[in-house]
Amino acid sequence: MALAVGLAGCKNPVETRREPDSAATERGLVAIRQAGCGACHQIPGLDWPRGRLGPSLEGFDDVGLIAGQLPNRPDVLAAFVRNAPAAKPGSTMPAMPVTPQQAEDIAAYLYGLDHD
Numbered sequence: 001m002a003l004a005v006g007l008a009g010c011k012n013p014v015e016t017r018r019e020p021d022s023a024a025t026e027r028g029l030v031a032i033r034q035a036g037c038g039a040c041h042q043i044p045g046l047d048w049p050r051g052r053l054g055p056s057l058e059g060f061d062d063v064g065l066i067a068g069q070l071p072n073r074p075d076v077l078a079a080f081v082r083n084a085p086a087a088k089p090g091s092t093m094p095a096m097p098v099t100p101q102q103a104e105d106i107a108a109y110l111y112g113l114d115h116d
Contacts (some may be wrong), residue, residue, distance in 0.1 A: 017059060018074070028109025031102040040093070041065035044113055059108040067091060073094065076104040113114065 020028075029045055032038065038046045040054040057096070063072055069087050070076050081102040084093035098106065 018111040020111045024105050024108035025103070025112045028058075028105035028107070028112075031098055031106050032109060035096050035098050035102070035106075037106070045109075057110055058113060069091070071094045074104070075106050077107040077110065081106050 004074075016072040020040040032043060032046060036049075037043060038049040038051055040053065042050045042056040042058065044058050066072050066077055066080050067084070069088055070080060078100070080087040080091075081096060082098055082100065083095040085095060096103075
């Protein structure tokens, strides 16, 4: 009985690594280039620009929380990419000129990045 109560208090297991669709990741890199995400972030696969205003997005899939506060899930990331101030009030990242589909593709690209 004590074991069952103890296990019920444990958090959910860490979600396994995401394997985004390759077509979405390709569209995501195109959208990243068009939106100019590299002006603020270093992004693997993007040679230039390699901004340093925001964090490097290398190994993004391994990040615990988006912007240090939001759950690291594809739907939350797409919303944050599209309109960071609405997703996380006080964010220094501006709203980006991307469509909802482009934001999902950018999220797919970022989830394809790994430190391994």
